[in-house]
Amino acid sequence: MPELPEVETVCRGLAPEMEGAILKDVIIREYKLRFPIPVNFRSRAVGRQITNVTRRAKYIFIYLDDANIIIFHLGMSGRMSIFQPGSKPNQLGPHDHVDLQTTNGVIIRFTDPRKFGLLLMVKASSISRHRLFESLGPEPLGDGFSSKWLANWIKDRRTPIKSVLLDQKAVAGLGNIYACESLFRANISPRRLAKNVVGVKLERLVVSIKEVLMEAIEAGGSTLRDHIGPTGDLGYFQNSFRVYGREGNPCFECKCDWELIGGVRRIKQSGRSSYYCPYKQR
DNA sequence: ATTGGTTCCTGCTGGC
């Protein structure tokens, strides 16, 4: 599930439950996630007050009152669930790896079948030097991500533009779905070499990325497979996909000749599926 | 220095 809009939705769900709360306990049932969780994680977290919950790229940052940050990444299959005091948590599943319990009686549960997710604790002051964050690109919804920035980044790059959009150093938080959807809106083929995306096309791409992400956040993210948000709400942006997962279906926008074009096409680029309309996107 | 391929793990799906 989780690209930027989904992680943003998760953060917005977690913030009202967590901000100001004190961690009463941390239960870790699986220490082997993408990186091993240090054995002293629990003792460092318990008793700390949470000051705020924010997002950076696809990471969830939970700030503590001792200037440390608990960081979650949901990987491909990670989920957060909130259990209110008095409500019975679901029967423990095999992939319910971590519980954060607050003194208010709220339980925040991290579940991740594929274990591609991660849980870290990092000093706030050393974030900018941490290897996971030091070369992270600008937030796509911030002023730092502009046509000027992207133009400079892709200048001379001979890789397909689609690959650039998935590169977290170029722009932080896009994933496969929103990269495909952004290129569709901007009428750019995912196969076009990055250095050849210039001028109006480049401007339109930057705008499209910002628009598609904002609309997706507005919709509460996308719900694929069985994913639900932390509050149990379903995102519904998947209903707005124009190309993602629509191989062989007609393009919604262009009047291309069905016999010749055959609708939305799927290709493999560096191991990932790209969906596009070969008539509209050049 | 870029760039593309592989890998971690489990679950679901589509084709036979």
Added chain:
DNA sequence: TGCCAGCAGGAACCAA
């Protein structure tokens, strides 16, 4: 109906 290969929203790592 059942089995299993292939594929999945991420990203670090490695080799060329």
